[in-house]
Amino acid sequence: MNLDQASLLDELETIRDFVRFAMSAFHEQRLYFGHGTDNAWDEAVQLVLNAVHLPWDARPEVLDARLTRSEKRRVLEYLRQRVADRKPLPYITGEAWFMGLAFSVDERVIIPRSPIAQLIEQDFEPWLRPGPVHRVLDLCTGSGCIGIATALTFVEAEVDLVDISPDAVEVARTNVARYELTDRVHAIESDLFAALDPSQPYDLIVSNPPYVDASDLAGMPDEYRHEPALALGSGQDGLDVTRQILRKAGRYLADDGLLVVEVGNSEVHLMEQYPELPLVWVELEAGGNGVFVITAQDLRAHADSI
Template identity: 70%
Template structure:
């Protein structure tokens, strides 16, 4: 233990002490909150609780309990990674939550935060046609969070998780096993639809790379820990989305639905393809840039793509 660590651990003892100190370190280092929490207090609390192997919803009465010497050092290490290295908290703890489900994450995948969770909870109503959903594709799956959440929402469906990154699919497979879905969910490696050549789906959902060059250059330091392959997609952020739109109809059933998130690149897409009948979703829980389009609409407007 160095002298700085000793000075801290000699004066701080309880969970509450360390949450307060962590909060101060966050402000001192001007960390960015965008990977699970918008509140510095919530993130400081989760960091300290996790270091003590306590769940996020621990009874507040426990906050006055003292940490062991080993736990204090673990908090200090977590804070060093978060505040000095600017590593997002889910990469430090190895876990993120999406649609109320826990997922393993590390720096091979994006940290789950897609507003598509809201649509999954609603069963994609009213845009998805009524009736059984037999096959779902999560394209550019990363950790597998969207596809696995869909498997819980549509309990009879078979779900494919496709990604170019073999490393990302290792993480996705861990999450398939974690949620005991190996009988219905599988990983497929390849460049977009090449990973599932010849297949057809009732529902294709994608959170592809979509950050434009200007936004990518100005992102906070925390995003440098995420895989660059999963963030940027050309000058306007739409290189991959355009490919998905061009090829998507060939992988949807006749009454299938395509759902894509493009975030702030929504404006670029509206301007570049104004005649394409994309339906932009108003999200009640925050977020932007999610559109839906049916297989029939894609087929009828192929000449625009």
């Protein structure tokens, strides 16, 4: 598609013009929408509004506002990155949304999109035992969105955000500071549980680990190539990391604790491998799949078979 700036700077005037042009570009180039939006209109509106420093929910009247020449150049640069480079929009804007909360993101972390948000909104009921939540672990935290959202839900809880990637830990710390939670939310570099102390167990462990199997990884749209491979693929069946979590989590959970893990399409592989393990698969009313919960007691009771 021709993104020649000289002619477009003269021919396009309003936000509406650029939104329409962006939509045409998205359709022509067959872009994939899976990082915050699911259609060309929403993606185009967000791209243009972000480029001119307007909120995503700006009043509709703003669509007819004319842009300055410098604003036009910035919109076209955003559009070039999205269309020519296939870069996901949150990496262009530096921000993604999760549970109505804004998180700083870049290509050091995957873009937040976990359906675990639905469980956080329900306080993990009815699976989490009643009573106060004192300690939470967000394993494979990435940007820290799941752990931070959980900390804002359980306002008295201490929350550890753990990731093997030092780059991800740095991004998570940025988001912890953004929400002024440094007094009780801590980002830790660790290969799963390696740097953690089992004598200080967690009431809740939540994890969105790498879970894409080799076949799905090979066929993913170009947009996903911008995300860190370490955070996506997990062996031939997508379960290399999840198996480790299942084997070790029981040691780090309180006696009445709960483990929550997202495995996406690798759900089928997991059920085939552990038919006796009493995993409870959550029905996600707002969409998504592959999230299971299991209690600490059930993990320990089946430790020999994991």
